[in-house]
Amino acid sequence: MCGIVGYIGQQEAAPLLLKGLQRLEYRGYDSAGIAVLDGVRCDVLGGGMNDDAGVRVVKRKGNVASLGEALAGSNGAVSGATMGIGHTRWATHGDPSDRNAHPHVSADGQIALIHNGIIENHAALRVELRKHGYEFVSDTDSEVLVHLIDHLWKSIPFMNFEGAVREALSIVDGAYGICVISSREPDKLLVARNGSPLVIGVGEGEYFVASDAAPIVEHTRRVVYLSDGEMGVITRDGYTVKSIGNIVCEKGLTELDFDLEEIEKAGFEHFMLKEIFEQPEVMQDVMRGRVRLDEGRIQLGGIADQLEQLREAKRIVICACGTSWHAGLIGEYLIEEFARIPVEVDYASEFRYRSPIVGPGDVMIVISQSGETADTLAALRLAKEKGAMVVGICNVVGSTIARETDCGMYTHAGPEIGVASTKAFTAQVIVLTMLALALSKDRTMTDGEVMDALRCLNELPERVKRILDYNGEIQSIAEEYKNARNFLYLGRGYNFPVALEGALKLKEISYIHAEGYPAAEMKHGPIALIDEEMPVVVIAPKDDTYQKVLSNIQEVKARGGRVIAIATEGDEEIRELADHVMYVPEGKAFIMPLLTVIPLQLLSYYIATLRGCDVDRPRNLAKSVTVE
Template sequence: MCGIVGYIGHRPAYPYLIEGLKKLEYRGYDSAGIALHFGNSLKVFKKAGKVAALEELMNGLEQSTNIGIGHTRWATHGAPSDRNAHPHISRSGKLTMVHNGIIENYAALKEELLKKGYTFHSDTDSEVLLNFIEDIQLNNNCELEEAIRIALKRVTGAYVILLLSEEYPQTIFAARKGSPLVIGIGQGEHFLGSDASPMLGYTKEVVYINDYELAIIKPDELILKNLGNERLTPFVQKLDMELATIEKGGYEHFMLKEIHDQPEAIYDSLRGRLDATQHQLTLSGVDSIKDKLLAARRIIIVACGTSWHAGLLGEYLIEELCRINVEVEYASEFRYRNPVIDERDVIIAISQSGETADTLVALENAKSKGATIFGIVNVVGSSIARLSDAGAYTHAGPEIGVASTKAFTAQLAVLQLFALKLAQLKGSLDERITQELMQELSEVPQKVQHILDTQIDIIKKIASKYKDARDFLFLGRGYNFPIALEGALKLKEVSYIHAEGYPAAEMKHGPIALVDEQLPVVFVATKDRVHEKIVSNMQEIKARGGKLITIVTEDDHTASSLSDDCVQIPKAHEIIAPLLSTIPLQLLAYYIGIERGADVDKPRNLAKSVTVE
């Protein structure tokens, strides 16, 4: 959440900053601002609302400078407003700063500064940090670089900061801990961003800044140090992302584009790893920790939100195929409950961004106790990727829509590969079944495309029919239970309709009290070993007047005959079917959101990359 951009070089800074902020809008925000360095003076412009409001504010104002920083804020300390928007200005007016993250001990620092006569013009922890840096510089009569280092050693929490100073007209100071920062390297210029999307089209060379690192950035020089003032060598990487991958490509919304991207995204997640014709699985990350996996007493999957739903399906897959105990934990709870972990545990971390704060801290805790970390992330060079002992990128490509779609199915595909590969290593699965599952997995991209080609008009009609419903219930059994949970989450995220997901058998232990003629109940009811049981659950809802919307396997006349509305998906093994059954639920959420006039790409109050607690 929040977005940061910066530029220093030979071209006008403002166009890069404003376009960069627009490219980062998907991360979620409620205000935006820019600071520009004019010779020996700093000017700050900020506005609550969308980046477009900031752009309108700056129309006709002086912009001709080659150095600047920008920010989109997702409110934590203080309500969304002009005064709480970033950048902030220090008491002297000689420093300005943008900040992502949360300074947990800001209240104690603020009290200390108030006693020294400081006043504050916002409710933010960020303004406290800025003035704390300035106070250290003044009291210690030291260089700004040293003051930043001293300050960051005293603060607790997460941060990325970009700082400008009147005294240093050709320098941007930057530092990070727990929140992402990328620096792009050009010819006599540098580009900064919370991720690489703002610098696409400008450079192919980037440096991912690590925790506890301080960068001093000039037009033709990047100096990297740790907080102990030791010089570090920047590790320059090639950026393989293309500008076209984050454009809408003719679709009305990023969410719709990314739903339609899924055949390609799933194929890319399997490409080079699965050769069904030769019955070969290649997953180098698994091979690199083979001994740890074979000796593991259990696997613990940690994740948040949609990634947690992927992890829940992963639990079912790994236990079924590999016969090893698996636990799935919300990272936000796992990190605080002092879990029992040691070197015999393998932790699988799942995160689209690779920067999810709760997951990252949970991993640091687990790693300190000797556990082996396997990361499943989408963003190359992200914090979780670097922290992991091994892992597998999902290769879903940039996902701009806040509500995850293609990243989720790519995670499921990688978990399928992981479970099959580990089963091969353990010898826990009959080879004939392994080959059958590999073949079916290789056919998923075509089957997803078939759903997109044949079911959208049906789903549009269902969305129009139920757009005014106040509540939804999503039910599934076995492998389809996590998909029911994900379907409910998608609907909540993009339509703001209250929705709950349950195991279908649990419905009679409470939720059935909600059922009446007004309640749409979505059953994920594909053909599997418990199909007869879920049909019985459907009859229980039908008998009480509930409206049945079902996701069924083609030619399943029993389930479809009970349904008020029905979406069909191709036949697939029950282990593979969740990759297909989630597609109609994504489309249903999208089209209901559109019918209700919601901003499906940027739902209210949500952020794409949750880098605060």
């Protein structure tokens, strides 16, 4: 599970593949490799293959820079080739090592394959292939697939490359996104997907393949997104998309809606910091054309035809994972308060394993930054099977969730490169806020109440800019707490999910243990942990729960705990109680999560950088989780 790139055309492949892998490093990795082909036989480097290998492979444990060093030291072993595939790996089977890195190569060196996903029946297939004399040099499930293709190609009369790949895919169980090349048919690049995203970039006499559009956009804006069960057959003369059952599929071209500059750091030290500071502009983009102040309403084109059906829902189930799940919790508060529709929030990873009660009359909202999250897709499909209406909220145009839901809304957050989500979270919350207001119109809120809420949304970007101006003060607070081993985050109401999100951010990028709790739950267990070594972050804006949160702070201080408070600008009372205060502008309760989360993002970022952590590529994490 991680990044895939591929190229066939007239340019030299290796530099293009290496640069493409660099664009995909944000997805997570533990090794990287490329394989190229131009009909010339050469040694395979790093793979232990024989001297007459038909493909040329270089792969290394570590980051893409390590692969670049290996390529520079290979004496031009991959130079000159105009076709190839590349991969960054995030381990699912086998430790990070040269031998477990992709591409994997057939025993005769004539087929090379890269794979995202998991082959669930790999153990049984490995046993069968060993009976036919195949030996395995890696611990991966992916190597099984390349040997299976080789076996079918050699053992079935009149079999060709495309047929062997198709037959192999009909045998394997599990998820995959694959690219395969072979010196036996050296002018053909085959790709296929089932649960793991792939996109084909269409250039002038050249074609690109990737697991997302980031490596493609600098070469072409015209792309084709493969759907599950589809296979692309690509040559220098063109491409064809077929089903795994060999039926031609008509696929339209999609124009990419982002620019190369959006996936560059633009002078920031890290993508994460850039994306935190982009949030005022992202918020404007999310609301553009949707928040109609002049008309006093919300316009959501993606669900316009289904809006009445949504308003009549018996209940709404929100399904998501990780940060998107926290956004969903805020959505629960918003929809229940504004639209008075019952809402449940489920972990997508648990939904289909608990015999869920969902069916006609219910609405499921699935939330995913990438639109490819495997667990969320599984929940989506189960809900549709049971007759529920499914609404998608995602960031990536043309993603699987965007295609498979009944209707939905894009967040328009732009590419998010940092693995720890920041701007995607706030964009999701704004979309949920607009949805709640749209559901409430002419139903539970007066025109005046809706207009008041729209004004709050409209003022949001400027308020976030004010918080970002406190950047230096937050960095100073981070300096004092960078060596802490544990954190506790507390919040009430709308800010309880923000406490969860703040704790998750700190865990993800600084590797400090942190937990989020409803503030009132502190007395039901976590208070036992509090001492002078336990920093407690308390979200305490001036709202209906303010006095109760002050009581929670006093309980922490009475036990020697250190308090970092997030408070409303001008609140001097809390400054007397807390050790440190991070201020946010005043705002209505429903808008506060979009303000209080900003200092928590910055606090996590600065603590992590002060600890020397790689904030854009935290260990063990992948940006897009495309396997269960």
